[in-house]
Amino acid sequence: MIPFKPWLKLYMILIRSSLQSRMQYKFNFILSTMLAAMIQIAEFLMVALVLYKFGAIRGWTVYELGYLFAIMTLSKTIYRSLASDVHHLENYLVEGQLDQLLTRPVPVLFALMTQNFRLMLGEILQGSFLLIWSMRHMMNSGQLHAMSIPYTLLMILSGATILFAIGLATASAGFWTTRIQELQTLTEDAAQTAAKYPLHIYPSWLKSFFLFVVPVGFVNYVPSLFILHGEYGLWLLLITVGVSLLLLILSLQFWSYGLSKYQSTGS
Amino acid sequence: MLYFTLASKAYVRNLQYRAAHLLHNVASVLFGYMYACIWIGIGEETSLGAYGVQGMTSYIAFTQASLWISGFATMGLGIPQSVRTGQIALDLMRPVHLFPHLMSREWGQIAYQFTYKSIPIYLIYFVLFDLKVPRHWSTWLATCCALILAGYLSICINYVIGVTSIWTTESNWLYWTHHALINLLAGFFIPIEWLPHWMQSLCWFMPYPYLLYVPTRIYLELGAIHSLIGSLIWCVLLTLFCIYLTKRLRLKVEVQGG
Numbered sequence: 326m327i328p329f330k331p332w333l334k335l336y337m338i339l340i341r342s343s344l345q346s347r348m349q350y351k352f353n354f355i356l357s358t359m360l361a362a363m364i365q366i367a368e369f370l371m372v373a374l375v376l377y378k379f380g381a382i383r384g385w386t387v388y389e390l391g392y393l394f395a396i397m398t399l400s401k402t403i404y405r406s407l408a409s410d411v412h413h414l415e416n417y418l419v420e421g422q423l424d425q426l427l428t429r430p431v432p433v434l435f436a437l438m439t440q441n442f443r444l445m446l447g448e449i450l451q452g453s454f455l456l457i458w459s460m461r462h463m464m465n466s467g468q469l470h471a472m473s474i475p476y477t478l479l480m481i482l483s484g485a486t487i488l489f490a491i492g493l494a495t496a497s498a499g500f501w502t503t504r505i506q507e508l509q510t511l512t513e514d515a516a517q518t519a520a521k522y523p524l525h526i527y528p529s530w531l532k533s534f535f536l537f538v539v540p541v542g543f544v545n546y547v548p549s550l551f552i553l554h555g556e557y558g559l560w561l562l563l564i565t566v567g568v569s570l571l572l573l574i575l576s577l578q579f580w581s582y583g584l585s586k587y588q589s590t591g592s
Numbered sequence: 593m594l595y596f597t598l599a600s601k602a603y604v605r606n607l608q609y610r611a612a613h614l615l616h617n618v619a620s621v622l623f624g625y626m627y628a629c630i631w632i633g634i635g636e637e638t639s640l641g642a643y644g645v646q647g648m649t650s651y652i653a654f655t656q657a658s659l660w661i662s663g664f665a666t667m668g669l670g671i672p673q674s675v676r677t678g679q680i681a682l683d684l685m686r687p688v689h690l691f692p693h694l695m696s697r698e699w700g701q702i703a704y705q706f707t708y709k710s711i712p713i714y715l716i717y718f719v720l721f722d723l724k725v726p727r728h729w730s731t732w733l734a735t736c737c738a739l740i741l742a743g744y745l746s747i748c749i750n751y752v753i754g755v756t757s758i759w760t761t762e763s764n765w766l767y768w769t770h771h772a773l774i775n776l777l778a779g780f781f782i783p784i785e786w787l788p789h790w791m792q793s794l795c796w797f798m799p800y801p802y803l804l805y806v807p808t809r810i811y812l813e814l815g816a817i818h819s820l821i822g823s824l825i826w827c828v829l830l831t832l833f834c835i836y837l838t839k840r841l842r843l844k845v846e847v848q849g850g
Contacts, residue, residue: 360765367772510619526633
């Protein structure tokens, strides 16, 4: 068993060099950060404007929707910051770059996770602002209490784990199919967009899809039922954490199995 | 003839990826389905004005299908990629102007997307929902014109985005900002008349409503055909701007050896 500390140190060194290479183009870095924040805000405005005009969506207020939205944004930000190139595995498979990673004296997944580290400042700013804004309002109205803060932090971490597991499992499918972009649109983009809204606005087949097939519902909707509405009980939060750990283990096993079947596309 | 060949080559090249694109359609249908569910949810509690629930599901179905004509163009018409690889120098040397050259290629792409994305997506919604369809042939004709003009506008906007890469090294983020603006200001999810007043005024100073909102209103027989004049004006203005930018691009381009 290799000790954890040297790995963490190595991880930090590789992340720092990845970040330094991105900062070579400062104007580009600042512009992309600002525009990313704008895109996120525009996305939320799309729903907020509807709520401003019509009020609630099936009983969920604009603050509750803001909360769901912020949890998804922050969880996704952690996942995509720490494992940016897991999402971009297709490029490695198509261009044969994965072969280079296979020759490194570190696990392939570790090497992949340290490539092209992205500090998603825009998403962090937007997600944090939205979370504080919605939680502050719900705390003032007595809907949330002090314990909601640690619950929310736990929810963001378990959410990031779930999204990472889904992303890793989707990427692993690429060891057989090479192209994964279309599948990612379904399991990541569409699923994450869907879970920005309360799942009960969807018909039961679609709701079940987002709970049991691509379980993005556990990122924000399921734990929110307890945190925001006090439904079911604290065990809902524990189940969420349990689901995230189970998904992580399963996706890691699927990744290892997929990697053992990897055949290079050649030159 | 040259332009037609460029367009048909782009169309044929895409045919190779039909299977992958059809899978992508599932995700695209899902997006629209989710948005329709939101409006159905809202419509249960509130009246949805002139549209009603059926009108709003028809609205979402049409905008979701039209996105493949006026929303999802090739990022910057491929110019940023050419800038990175140096191909742009060769493209500028060709005995054909860069703007119509890239535009012809993009029309082939749009024709493909219309056939293999817009139509299948709309047909699926037609089966899933009770959609409104035009009753008069003149509406069909006006909708076609509105969509062609919207496609032209989308090509011009993407050309502008692409050309900026010669100064900014990458225009990825401008492309995604353009998409965010489509979501918000083109009436993709919310009809423009439901936006706050200041936002409505802002919209009509931009070409965005002509990308989705105007064609959709015409299709649903809620909008006047003369709103196409606005589309035409924007087409002329953006064409002139694209020609001007090409001149600037010629002066800026540098060949750095290799």
